[in-house]
Amino acid sequence: MGGGSRKVNLAALSALWLASLTDARRLSPHTLRAYSATIERFEDFLHRHLGGLPTAAALTALTPADFRAFLAMRRSDGLANASVAREVSALKTFFAWGRQTQGLVCDGIAGLKSPRLAKRLPRPVSPADASGLIAAVGDDARLPWTAARDTAVLLLLYGAGLRIAEALDLTGAVLPLAATISVTGKRNKTRAVPLLPVVAEATMAYAALSPWPPARDAPLFRGVRGG
Incomplete structure (x- = not known):
């Protein structure tokens, strides 16, 4: 993505990304809506975190700590581990697509870990x-x-x-x-x-x-x- 000082419209990129997911991976409408909401929340977080719309250079400079700050905000909303893991999956998938198709480099996302999910015991038949x-x-x-x-x-x-x-x-x-x-x-x-x-x-x-x-x-x- 050329121009490090150029503002990046994550909402527009998200629309392109979701269209590509619809064509290639046949994800359910529920998953697509959840992914879209994640990117929308992340853009809103960055607007406050960085003091405005992010530039390509600002996205490239994001660190794991920045992503963890976003997830901490989401946890404060009462998000369970399973939902946090879905947010991580959405962000990683989005930035992988951005690197491959838009030249949007963000190495900080690689250091983001999904929370461990507790294994559910099988439920007995009533x-x-x-x-x-x-x-x-x-x-x-x-x-x-x-x-x-x-x-x-x-x-x-x-x-x-x-x-x-x-x-x-x-x-x-x-x-x-x-x-x-x-x-x-x-x-x-x-x-x-x-x-x-x-x-x-x-x-x-x-x-x-x-x-x-x-x-x-x-x-x-x-x-x-x-x-």
Whole structure:
């Protein structure tokens, strides 16, 4: 971008940048609006931070501390880490585009780090959701025995706490079901799992409907072709 003393209209550049993103990356309208708002806020910040519209030379001279001052202002607005990370992403993407297409050099942006985001723990399925899923699976199945199979497997997962691999590894040796079953999990560790009556009844109902009689050394739950 020629002329170090020339004023830079970030809003106009932002419009060009967003148009290029729309064509090349197919970003959602929500993301585009968020990116546009970030650049608008950053330009307003620079207007106050530098005492007027920035020049190309002023943008080139920006340091990581300047960008961190902007983010500190945003944090004072109550911004969460995830939103701050999006602001950082927008700024880095904008200045990378500016360097490549407009000759707008700003090395200070390279020192800007995104905040660390806390890893979310997986949320357990609620009893209502589990019941709805089990009912839907039974309704969608084409054959009575596959409906019974899918219902039994889901009840073993959500009603007995088995992992999917543990449920599918069960053999006919577990029949007839008692109050507990023995399952082998990770690292070949065996544990006793108590069974609710509804879980045991669903599993026995499947075994009665299955076209493949349960065998001690064969999988309890079979596919349509017997596998």
